[in-house]
Amino acid sequence: MLLRLPTSVTEAQECMADGAVPIGGATLVWATWQRDGFPEQAMSLRHLPEATEVRPERLGGAVVLHQVDDRVPEVLRRAAGSVGTGAVRRTATVGGNLVGSTLRCLLPAALVLDARATVLGTDGAYETDLNEVLAKRHLLLALHWRTPVTSGYHKEPAEAGGPPPLVVATAVHTDAEGRRRLRVAVRDGYEVLSETTACDDGAGQVLGALERTDVAALPARAREVVRRQVTGVLADPAGR
Incomplete structure (x- = not known):
């Protein structure tokens, strides 16, 4: 298997056109490849600047x-820190977790941040929403977003190999008129729902409103x- 490491979006497009398979951190595909056979070409974005940024309002898909x-x-940091073991977190990537995993542990955090995605297609990079990405x-x-006023994250304890644990993510945002929304x-x-x-x-008032949504089910x-x-998140002074 030839592993290609593009350093620009143009090179990454060329790799895609040549049939290279994106591997993320390879934590999800390696066992399958060992069983079914390896592709001729694979591609990692770990040398691509656009995919490796960590900034207050942007997180690259190739970030470990x-x-x-x-x-x-906080909500996104805690979500990433709750995935698997330390060994998994040192190899698994943001993009692999969101797009390649059925658990999608980062998805609730990304949803409450109202995150948008920059993706790479055959015609170049463009912005889209998470629904299309998935x-x-x-x-x-x-991923990119507007910084929330405050945020929170909870993940229930769970045994390895068992059913996916319950996750609840929250974030408070201020809109253009200065009104706050949760x-x-x-x-x-395996199902994820979101409400605002x-x-x-x-x-x-918030809990009453949520009881009139799918949360009630x-x-x-x-x-x-x-x-x-x-x-809890509304008790935070920043969230009031």
């Missing part, structure tokens, strides 16, 4: 999870975690 630090919002399994160059995303099993509501009138245990997380 253990490199996700306090330069990004549906079409695009090659992710980077976004919440929940991973229950005004939050200027406090936790009671979650199991009682999940709804209780949502309640605690929403109450």
Whole structure:
């Protein structure tokens, strides 16, 4: 197998045109390749500047999870830090987790940040939303977002190899008119739902509004975690 390491978007496009398979950190594909055979060409973006940035409002798709630090919002940092073991986090990438994994541990965090994606297609790089990225399994160059006022993250304990643990992510944003809105995303099993509501009138108003959304259909245990997380993030002085 030939591993190609493009250093520009143009080179990455050429690799794609030649049929090179994106590998991320190879944590998800290696076992499959050992069983089914290796491709002739693979491509890693770890030398591509656009895919390796870590900034307050941007995170490259080739960034390894253990490199996700306090330069990004708390919700995204904690989500990355909760994935697998230390060994996994030293090899798994942001793009691999979001696009290549069925667990998509970073997805709730990205949703509450209202993140957009820059992806690489045959005609070059362009911006799109997360729904398209996941549906079409695009090659992710980077995520970008507006910094929230505050954010929070909770992941239930779980045994390795068991069912996906419950995840609840929250973030408070200020809109153009100065009004505050809360976004919440929940991973229950393999399904992820997200909702947004005004939050200027406090936790009671927010929780009442969420009970009129799909959040109300979650199991009682999940709804209780949502309640605690929403109450907690709105109790943060920054979130008031």
